[in-house]
Amino acid sequence: MAAVSIRDVAQHAGVSVGTVSNVLNRPGEVSAESVRRVQEAIEVLGYVRNDAARKLRAGVSTTVGFVVLDGQNPFFGDVVRGAEDEGSKSGIAILYGNTDEDPKRERMYLDLFEEQQVRGVLISPYGDINPRLERLRSRGIAAVLVDRFSGDGRFSSVSVDSVAGGRMAVEHLIATGRRRIAFVGGPFEMRQVTDRLAGARAAAENAGEHIDLEVVATDALTVADGAAAGARIIARPRSQWPDAIFAANDLLALGLLQSLIVDGRVLVPDDIALIGFDDISFAAAAAVPLSSMRQPSRMIGRTALRILLEETADPELIPRQTVFQPELVVRASTTPRR
Amino acid sequence: MAAVSIRDVAQHAGVSVGTVSNVLNRPGEVSAESVRRVQEAIEVLGYVRNDAARKLRAGVSTTVGFVVLDGQNPFFGDVVRGAEDEGSKSGIAILYGNTDEDPKRERMYLDLFEEQQVRGVLISPYGDINPRLERLRSRGIAAVLVDRFSGDGRFSSVSVDSVAGGRMAVEHLIATGRRRIAFVGGPFEMRQVTDRLAGARAAAENAGEHIDLEVVATDALTVADGAAAGARIIARPRSQWPDAIFAANDLLALGLLQSLIVDGRVLVPDDIALIGFDDISFAAAAAVPLSSMRQPSRMIGRTALRILLEETADPELIPRQTVFQPELVVRASTTPRR
DNA sequence: AAAACTTTATGAATCGATTCAGGCTCGATT
DNA sequence: AATCGAGCCTGAATCGATTCATAAAGTTTT
The missing domain is CATH 3.40.50.2300 (Response regulator)
Structure with missing residues (x-):
């Protein structure tokens, strides 16, 4: 109902939509006065950015998919928690999928994440899903394997030896x-x-x-x-x-x-x-x-997400295998x- | 790179974009022949629907946010699992947020979910978040309280006595x-x-x-x-x-x-x-x-998600409190x- | 004082799926 | 033969944020 758009904010602040967008995304390039007025308008109107429009136009996603092998296992709970911690630093939320060692569910979640155009996928794979991941990659969705060494080095991985x-x-x-x-x-x-x-x-x-x-x-x-x-x-x-x-x-x-x-x-x-x-x-x-x-379960999650973000920032990066030693x-x- | 859009599918199938969209969303209204050709084109081109565009235009989301009090607690792992099961029946994915009993994190995730325009929010609240939830509701985002009875009856809840x-x-x-x-x-x-x-x-x-x-x-x-x-x-x-x-x-x-x-x-x-x-x-x-x-942790999750979907389907529904008995x-x- | 930059702002075009008013065909009805 | 309606299809308009070519205003250089 409310449906406050960037246009309303622009009008209220007496600037153009382009300026509002700049305040949101590169405030350095906007005069202090404009920043102030736009921020006030946002405050007054209760504006919330529409992520769908943003994603559509800019092609950047703020979610990362995490496909977990066994959600009942506290180990994965800890890994997810680590990823979540790292993600929340940069406003990344986690789309969570639990496969329970079922290849069908695994595929379903990867399909879902592809439609969602997530920023990337963390996955503790069950079967051989390299082909699926290659396809995601060809659409610009990076993947990092979690708790599984990537033998052929085609993807980054974070695991324990x-x-x-x-x-x-x-x-x-x-x-x-x-x-x-x-x-x-x-x-x-x-x-x-x-x-x-x-x-x-x-x-x-x-x-x-x-x-x-x-x-x-x-x-x-x-x-x-x-x-x-x-x-x-x-x-x-x-x-x-x-x-x-x-x-x-x-x-x-x-x-x-x-x-x-x-x-x-x-x-x-x-x-x-x-x-x-x-x-x-x-x-x-x-x-x-x-x-x-x-x-080091939490560290595995943190590291995996960090690597994923690095790779999506620079797709030229060569996949790397991070292996922790168990204790x-x-x-x-x-x-x-x- | 690939970036196959509905337009490409339409062209390949020799129909209009409107028809492709109809095949996707109401196949009954399209001739069998068109359905066949569109599906073949989708197959050949490897088309995947762009969820952002869909969400922007149609205003429907396929994700539900779940804000959990304590991700380390296997109890919540089970609840999430139940919600996930129920959601996967209708292609709903879960955006997962763990607050660890921290009101700041709670707020952060609700903000994030609002930007994402999720279909609805499941939440096991820490503090008093009714005002935040009211605001979400005013933007068309329903909420169901999990593991917490809604004393004032302003929201549906699923809990144990x-x-x-x-x-x-x-x-x-x-x-x-x-x-x-x-x-x-x-x-x-x-x-x-x-x-x-x-x-x-x-x-x-x-x-x-x-x-x-x-x-x-x-x-x-x-x-x-x-x-x-x-x-x-x-x-x-x-x-x-x-x-x-x-x-x-x-x-x-x-x-x-x-x-x-x-x-x-x-x-x-x-x-x-x-x-x-x-x-x-x-x-x-x-x-x-x-x-x-x-x-009945898993059942709590299933029920909560089911109620959430029912409420988003019909916003006129009166909030209801579901209380299970512990054993x-x-x-x-x-x-x-x- | 003119030229050359900087800084800042503008607003139309764009992303891709959905929607819907309108159009075409063809058989049924009058 | 004219009219009507059912069944299908079309394609332009739309959702809202971002981007970018363009312009205006201000500053520095010559």
Whole structure:
């Protein structure tokens, strides 16, 4: 109803629309007097810039799309928070999409973001979406991969060295005397999962003695899947239990923990040690405080958004891979009280 | 570069731009032949609708803003997820803003959403933002309050009966034999906090015998604040400990739990029973599985978005308050093993 | 005092989709 | 045969901010 446009502001201030636009976008080029009168008019009329018109004409967007793999995972909550912080510095808002590891949803959100002509896209991809991202790029929409190394270097990425993390986790288990280790994780379409497993394998092979490394596959990285995997493991005869479990993320680990210690069937870490990945804030508060590989989640989000903005400012920039090192956080779940 | 517009599609299909627009928006009014040719042209040229132009001319937006109080809290993650699910049915995307209980950020996001001319706003408000929301409404942007009852009925809301929840929680504590109860929560600007406390008070007063109900204030509803409050409590002489704690949400409760049981100083629930609010998915996996008041978080999000869309479709609708009942979930933190 | 710049302001053209008054065809009705 | 209406289609006008060629006013240089 109100519908105050730049024209109304111009009239009220007694200047042209061009001048109002200049006050809004390059106040330096306008006389102090004009700036004052325009600002007063904006105040009086309650003018709010119409972003659609602005975007249409100027082709600049103030939103960035973020496609997240698993919104239930506090890890991604932290990453989004980091991106949001960085974005709010420059008036960038985040269009949020949660795929829950579903390629259809992934595509849907990328389509949506393309129509919206977002400034760029942050994405923790599930499948292989390079072709989709190439297409976005050809329309001037940059993309930065989050929590996923861009192997072919076609896009910038911000991630943690999952292979190193997997290695460090299993080295820690071996160093604390474990020899029969189970890797719990899946699906194996997820690069994060295969990388962490690869690191685990490397650690097992370089141990200098024989290490059993078995793989227990899950359908997804959720608490429920972790609990199911745990139930499967302890259903075996006790002699075939692993003496340590490396879970591909903390949600799995927390689910595993729950199903292992229920009824006191299994002592953690005495019977089975347990380590997760991500170090979400609930890991420390778990039934048995959970050892984990910490990712600098908030920093990942901040950095990803910063790189995205840099790239949209200068499309000539060469994609760069930012890799943080994960950090081993040792808690009770891998350190038997003696 | 590509920049395929509706004009290019029209040309390729040998029809006018009006017809292309009709195919896009009301295919029923166009001959089958035209529909076919236009769709083929769209396919061939890789046309993607320009949402900015559409929004400018038609005044309809495909985004909804969601201002969340605490993005770190998995409860809100679930609520957002519910809204997202409901939105994706009708091609609505969510612009996400996290205020972290900061009124400045709250205002910033509402400004941003106003510029964006979002279809509507879902908000779990911190302070009193009715004036801001009234203003948005006067510009045709509807708002629905989430996790907060709209006392004056000026806006629709979707929430859980926090007073009843507080009452049920404390009734449960009393029924299990507790008499010296501490309510831990804050800040008291948050309606959720004062409501839960009011419910707790009601339960204490109606107990039929004397119940001590003390209030331990916190700065925010976080794990860290919970841990700090716990430390303060057990720093007292043991005789002045409460025998039960009702925490205003699960994050506080998990923090409390951590600081209480560290070094085995306090037995939970034997020395102090503990109940939280929200029943986030990590409550069940806590060191001592946490009793809590469950909120139907995902349903809250779905419902809020549905109501918002209904209201934007028909602005004459009278605001309605949807209140779900919380559900007591009893776990080990309030049930002493005998 | 004229020429050459600077600084500042103007307002029409533009971005791309939607809308709508008007036009064309063709069969049905009178 | 004339009139009417249904069904489709057309294309100019429109939404509101930005941009840019042009101009006016003021300042410095020669």
